Amino acid sequence: MDQNAQKPLSRLARQQAVREERKNKQAPWWTALLIAVMMALAAVPLITSQNSDYDAVPQAKKEQAKPKPAAEKTSKVKPAPKVKTYVVKAGDSWAAIAQKYGISAEELAEQNGLDTSSTLAVGQKLKIKQAK
Numbered sequence: 001m002d003q004n005a006q007k008p009l010s011r012l013a014r015q016q017a018v019r020e021e022r023k024n025k026q027a028p029w030w031t032a033l034l035i036a037v038m039m040a041l042a043a044v045p046l047i048t049s050q051n052s053d054y055d056a057v058p059q060a061k062k063e064q065a066k067p068k069p070a071a072e073k074t075s076k077v078k079p080a081p082k083v084k085t086y087v088v089k090a091g092d093s094w095a096a097i098a099q100k101y102g103i104s105a106e107e108l109a110e111q112n113g114l115d116t117s118s119t120l121a122v123g124q125k126l127k128i129k130q131a132k
Contacts, residue, residue, distance in 0.1 A: 082129070082130050083127055083128070083129050084101070084127070084128045084130065085125050085126070085127055085128075086101075086125070086126045086127075086128055087123060087124070087125055087126075088120045088121065088122055088123065088124040088125075088126065089122060090122050092120055093105075093120070094108060094109060094116045094120070097126065097128075101128050101130055102130070103128070103130070108126065108128065111126075111127055111128065111129055112126050112127055
């Protein structure tokens with residue numbers, strides 16, 4: 001017998017050979033798909049880090065950030081208004097007193113629980129709040 005001559009393949013062997021051939025043809029397609037998915041997933045952090053809504057700073061770096069000094073924090077707080085006491089003299093009016101302290105006559109009357117239509121008495125004490 002000739003050594004190069006082969007026995008004919010059985011039906012089961014032929015089916016296995018066909019299946020193996022199909023797998024080999026599909027392998028490049030699956031490999032390409034796997035590579036494409038991996039590249040897409042690798043690009044996600046690059047894309048989202050350019051988005052302003054995405055917080056790319058790790059938590060550890062946030063904790064290392066130095067807090068602002070207390071002087072800077074309190075500089076935005078409005079100072080409490082100064083309260084002065086004014087004693088009404090002869091000839092004073094709501095408008096004259098209010099103008100002297102840079103507020104309106106209505107504000108002055110309201111601060112003292114009165115109305116501008118009420119008359120002022122000499123010696124009456126008025127509280128005047130000024131924001132300075």
